[in-house]
Amino acid sequence: MYIYNDFDAEFVRDRVRQFRGQVEKRIDGSLTEDEFKPLRLMNGLYLQLHAYMLRVAIPYGSLDAAKMRQLAFIADKWDKGYGHFTTRQNIQFNWPLLKDVPDMLDALADVGMHAIQTSGNCVRNVTADHFAGAASDEIEDPRPTAELLRQWSTDHPEFQFLPRKFKIAITGSPNDRAVTKAHDIGIRMVRNENDQPGYEIIVGGGLGRSPFIGKVLREFLPKAELLPYIEAVLQVYNLEGRRDNKYKARIKILVHEAGLDEIRGSVEETFARTLAEFKKPSDELVDQITTYFNPPEFNNIQSHAYEEALETDPVLRSFVETNVAEHKNPAYGIVTISTKPIGGTPGDVTSDQMRLIADLAEKYSHNEVRISHEQNAVLPHVRKADIPLVHAALKAVGLATANIGLISDIIACPGMDYCALATARSIPIAQEISTRFDELKLEKEIGELRIKISGCINACGHHHVGHIGILGLDKAGVENYQITLGGDATQTMALGERAGPGFAAEELLPALERLLNRYLEIRECSDEIFLETYRRLGPQPFQQALYPEEEKYAA
Amino acid sequence: MAREFTPQIVTANDLLLGDAVYLTKAGTWSRLHSDAHLANSAEQAQTMLKHVKGQQDVIVGAYLANVSVNEDGIPEPAHFREAFRTRGPSNYFHGKQADAQSS
Numbered sequence A: 001m002y003i004y005n006d007f008d009a010e011f012v013r014d015r016v017r018q019f020r021g022q023v024e025k026r027i028d029g030s031l032t033e034d035e036f037k038p039l040r041l042m043n044g045l046y047l048q049l050h051a052y053m054l055r056v057a058i059p060y061g062s063l064d065a066a067k068m069r070q071l072a073f074i075a076d077k078w079d080k081g082y083g084h085f086t087t088r089q090n091i092q093f094n095w096p097l098l099k100d101v102p103d104m105l106d107a108l109a110d111v112g113m114h115a116i117q118t119s120g121n122c123v124r125n126v127t128a129d130h131f132a133g134a135a136s137d138e139i140e141d142p143r144p145t146a147e148l149l150r151q152w153s154t155d156h157p158e159f160q161f162l163p164r165k166f167k168i169a170i171t172g173s174p175n176d177r178a179v180t181k182a183h184d185i186g187i188r189m190v191r192n193e194n195d196q197p198g199y200e201i202i203v204g205g206g207l208g209r210s211p212f213i214g215k216v217l218r219e220f221l222p223k224a225e226l227l228p229y230i231e232a233v234l235q236v237y238n239l240e241g242r243r244d245n246k247y248k249a250r251i252k253i254l255v256h257e258a259g260l261d262e263i264r265g266s267v268e269e270t271f272a273r274t275l276a277e278f279k280k281p282s283d284e285l286v287d288q289i290t291t292y293f294n295p296p297e298f299n300n301i302q303s304h305a306y307e308e309a310l311e312t313d314p315v316l317r318s319f320v321e322t323n324v325a326e327h328k329n330p331a332y333g334i335v336t337i338s339t340k341p342i343g344g345t346p347g348d349v350t351s352d353q354m355r356l357i358a359d360l361a362e363k364y365s366h367n368e369v370r371i372s373h374e375q376n377a378v379l380p381h382v383r384k385a386d387i388p389l390v391h392a393a394l395k396a397v398g399l400a401t402a403n404i405g406l407i408s409d410i411i412a413c414p415g416m417d418y419c420a421l422a423t424a425r426s427i428p429i430a431q432e433i434s435t436r437f438d439e440l441k442l443e444k445e446i447g448e449l450r451i452k453i454s455g456c457i458n459a460c461g462h463h464h465v466g467h468i469g470i471l472g473l474d475k476a477g478v479e480n481y482q483i484t485l486g487g488d489a490t491q492t493m494a495l496g497e498r499a500g501p502g503f504a505a506e507e508l509l510p511a512l513e514r515l516l517n518r519y520l521e522i523r524e525c526s527d528e529i530f531l532e533t534y535r536r537l538g539p540q541p542f543q544q545a546l547y548p549e550e551e552k553y554a555a
Numbered sequence B: 001m002a003r004e005f006t007p008q009i010v011t012a013n014d015l016l017l018g019d020a021v022y023l024t025k026a027g028t029w030s031r032l033h034s035d036a037h038l039a040n041s042a043e044q045a046q047t048m049l050k051h052v053k054g055q056q057d058v059i060v061g062a063y064l065a066n067v068s069v070n071e072d073g074i075p076e077p078a079h080f081r082e083a084f085r086t087r088g089p090s091n092y093f094h095g096k097q098a099d100a101q102s103s
Helices: A006-026 A033-042 A065-078 A098-110 A143-153 A223-240 A249-258 A261-275 A282-293 A305-312 A312-324 A351-364 A384-396 A427-439 A505-522 A531-537 A540-546 A548-554 B042-052 B080-085 B096-102
Strands: A045-047 A052-057 A083-084 A088-094 A168-171 A185-191 A197-203 A215-222 A322-326 A334-338 A348-350 A368-373 A377-385 A451-454 A467-477 A478-485 B008-014 B020-023 B059-069 B075-077
Touching: A006 A033, A033 A045, A033 A377, A045 B096, A052 A098, A052 B075, A065 A088, A065 A098, A065 A351, A088 A098, A143 A168, A143 A282, A185 A223, A197 A223, A197 A451, A215 A223, A215 A261, A223 A249, A223 A261, A223 A282, A223 A348, A249 A261, A305 A312, A305 A348, A305 A384, A312 A334, A312 A384, A312 B042, A334 A427, A348 A351, A351 A368, A351 A377, A377 A384, A427 A451, A427 A505, A467 A505, A478 A505, A505 A531, A505 A540, B008 B042, B042 B059, B059 B080, B075 B080
Parallel strands: A168 A185, A451 A467
Antiparallel strands: A045 A052, A052 A088, A083 A088, A083 A348, A185 A197, A197 A215, A322 A334, A334 A377, A368 A377, A467 A478, B008 B020, B008 B059, B059 B075
């Protein structure tokens, strides 16, 4: 875990001091809302439907026990005893009072956290693979690079007023768990033909109202050249990105309109200059940062207790099947803690649950916790022999739902239950789906299925890349839900295709039942997941299931 | 023929709490939608909205919201978004729905 140096700590404290003064001035009336709004947004404070909301960055999704306990403390002291993990590895507190926010930020600073650049047209929280440093398929741990990018982008004087927000994600594994192709810049750690480590740079991906899959801007970038190269991309975007239309201001539109080759040319030209200008070679800094992310000392003592427990405890076995991923050390497992109990709110964790996760991280996971873009928590380094104990502890606080990658492991944005931008609710839809398919006892039968729900076209719920995507809209004053099919958030990214007309809220669940019953009928075998069946057969059989009436008329 | 005017109210968020508030006939702010003062013409609605622009030390982001009027003459939200603002989120018993019970 990276630990703030004096500079980092002083910088964050300073910002809290400034913001405290700004809040006081807003409350006493000497700042208008027009003056205050950009200041509060720079510090992650939004105003939503029912209250303010504070969005706190969890850089590359990494927490330790002290940070997690502090989030629990903040949730209890200044909020309603819970927090909401988002699809960009942030945590949101939904009920802060304006006067309390500076104290909350001070409490965050106490543990090396902040809410800076979680809003505004700047480089946002750099996200990463939540299995970083643990995954068996990893080429290299992406976190030192993510931390380097965090330091470079934080308060970068040139990039505080970009045409629009800018999101960077990085993965160190060929299996992309960080949705890199749906980011303004996606970074994949690769090796070239000489086995040297470097980066593949992907640009112009994004969801929202105009979804695009990112394109490869540079196939291989030597590690040491990362910062000057990213700086060049940002310089080109800052100058050439559109500022005349908010909806066309992201870099994806620039890449789309100007063309990839044109942008590549501009970036390479700029890069020739930034490479020469950069004083400090970034590889030195990376090496320095890397020491913070050195792998823990793994205890390789084998134990049969794990296998025995799996034999005798079917509930544990079911949990391990879905929630434990392969660790690079065979004596260990990566344990994903689902924040999606049946009927629960995806991403919500109570303060008691946070404290339990912190305890488990400290005791069983080398003091590490991750938050995934799928809104779950991860204990990255758990000795297999300890997994039964971890499972029992999680079960006691309602955190042992064995559903990772299944139908109830839904991504859902806060939607119109909280968000001022939303056009419909997302959370109740997620709750209904998980409750219904649990009643039907079909979850395991259906197998891997990624449902992603957004409450507006901004697509925080990643609906475009859900195997089944659900988009909530306002259709003539009624909540209406559009279904997209065939999306994929991984290295084989695909944007889902709209299946047809939307459904009223009460029609949605029966439609999904028809859709998934059809899938169960037509899949080749029980191993063929929904997405594979969709790719094999195309949308037609699924559209027939969704819209049986139309089929009747057509016949 | 002129289009029929849909009755409107002025709503905003409270500066300190962030909670939804409604402009009353007395020119004060209430947490209850039913206390909202009805504008029965576009001119009246604009006048009311203009009036509250000067109240930046109390509220944030005032706007006009369409309402329907029930048989007792009380305004009710015309759109589901405004209805949600009178209650709170649907996943927890938080916000106004909880405040109403405790007060």
